[in-house]
Amino acid sequence: MRSIKTKLITIYAAVVLVVMTVSGTFMLFTVRNMEIDQTEDNLRQRAETINNHIVQVYGRDAILRAQGWHLFGLSEHEHDIEGVLLSDLGIPIAPWEFVENEVRFNDRSLMEALTGSESFNVGSLGLDITGAEHQWFTFAMPVTVDDDNFIIYTRVRMSYMNESLSRLTLNLVLTVLVALVITVVFWFFLGSTITNPIVALTRHAKAIASGDFSREIEVVGNDEIGQLAYDFNHMSQELRASLSRITSEKNKQEAFLQNTSHGVLAYDATGKLIHANNASGELLHGMDLNTVNVHHTLKLLGYDPDDIFKMRPGEVRESVHEEEDYFLYATITPYTSETGLVDGYVIVLQDITRQQKLDNMRKEFVANVSHELRTPLTNIKTYSETLLDGAIEDREISMKFLKVIDDEASRMSLLVSDLLELSRIDSKHVALEMDMVDLVALLRLSIRQGQILAEQKNQKITFTPPEGACFIEANAARINQVISNILSNSIKYSPNSTTVKITMETTEKYYRIFIQDQGMGIPPESLNRVFERFYRVDKARARALGGTGLGLAIVKEIMEEHGGRVYASSNPGQGTTMVLRFNRLAEEI
Secondary structure, eight states, X not given: OOOHHHHHHHHHHHHHHHHHHHHHHHHHHHHHHHHHHHHHHHHHHHHHHHIIIIITTSXXXXXXXXXXXXXGTOOXXXXXXEEEEEETTSXXXXXXXXXXXXXXXXXXXXXXXXXXXXXXXXXXEEEOTTSOEEEEEEEEEEEEETXXXXXXXXXXXXXXXXXXXXXXXXXXXXXXXXXXXXXXHHHHXXXXXXXXXXXHHHXXXXXHHTTOOOOOOOOOSSSHHHHHHHHHHHHHHHHHHHHHHHHHHHHXXXXXXXXXXXXXXXXXXXXXXXXXXXXXXXXXXXXXXXXXXXXXXXXXXXXXXXXXXXXXXXXXXXXXXXXXXXXXXXXXXXXXXXXXXXXXXXXEEEEOHHHHHHHHHHHHHHHHHXXXXXXXXXXXHHHHHHHHTTGGGSHHHHHHHHHHHHHHHHHHHHHXXXXXXXXXXXXXXXXXXXXXXXXXXXXXXXXXXXHHHHHHTTOEEEEEOOSXXXXXXXXXXXXXXXXXXXXXXXXXXXXXXXXXXXXXXEOSSEEEXXXXXXXXXXXXXGTTTTTSTTOOSSHHHHHHTTOOSOHHHHHHHHHHHTTOEEEEEEOTTSOEEEEEEEEOOGGGO
């Protein structure tokens, strides 16, 4: 890192360089503009002289025969200015050297003169009488003599001005370099008187930072630097006393904070982390809080950093951070110094994942039940009001409406029945009566029960049973409910004239039943959610087929009561396979 002395010298050298560069640039532009203005005046005067002493005095023939302006008493090149008389078409007429060498002019000043206006132009490219190209100052002035129109064209090379400006630029550069050298030398000696006391303060500050409070800075003089040295010594003494008190208090707080399950983070007023207990790192999934910026931590917890740093004493901010299935409750409040000003902020973290999940499940369940009941109730109310308004007199319409009311009532009855079933399973107040049950026989029974529904859609149910009986310990009615529920779903969601295929697999520990349909299939993102309560892949189609959204949830609960498992595999558009896994009896293994 550069020292203060180097910075001071660099700054003042830069200031001198900028000031002199700006001044020199301004001077160059000023001189250039003065030269241009002077040149314009000279060119105009030369043109007016040619007009007054030649064009207006001598006739056209005398001018055409002229070999040069000296024949008329004028110098040829005053101030190196060339003067040419042109016709009203811009063709040279005199002097003869321009006519003889067929010099042609084509610049903006001449173009404007041809329109009747005198004009001055800077930087026009043109050829001299030898054919060499140069940059010119040009001036063109239209004149009229005895109904004849002419253009007096004067020009001078720009090289003389460019050379003058180059010399001036070189002198300015040399002046700037000399000024920079003088500035560096001057500030090298002056900077030492400022930086030496600062170096001493820096050494003592490092000693204090390492814990050495015994040193004192020698106070020399009563100026600002001397006062700074005195205040530094006083600060060192006060800091040593304060540090002793803080250490004692910190040890007490550390013992308490490290033994609490809540995470505690403490930041000072600048946002620097000054404390983090072990629980805070665990609740934030092992994040290294010492290397993470406070703004990142606040945003992660759902706070606006600008709002937090504007908090007043006594204010509290609360937030819930959600990360997939993890919920973290955070509160933040400022703490104050002895003067009552905000001295920092304390964040307390609490894992509320379990409480949040339970609350979300309760809210979602209530919302789903309300939604499922509202639709049939709305239909019942709508059709009953229509009947009361007089539609009952029409027997055909009234029978249709009563059929809808009956269907909706049946749907609500089925929903309530499923809810009661789930409530009974969740409460676990009534233990299931378990018996030895032949799984193959239960499958055959369920197939017979589902055959009627399959025949209505011209579907077939195929079943390839294993050899012999497959006994499990189960409640036969509940397992029949499970198989019938899945089989009816396979039939309902498969197109007409398709086949529902049922197979069984026997392993050392399990029996597996595979029920495969030819329906629309289940998207991959929905496979793990089809067993959630009220979850539907296609809500419109499920309601149209009379589903409540609770059937597979009941299946899952019953299978778990029996120590089994249910899961699904599917390829969208190719059907779905539901798998039921049952534990074999121990004596069979």
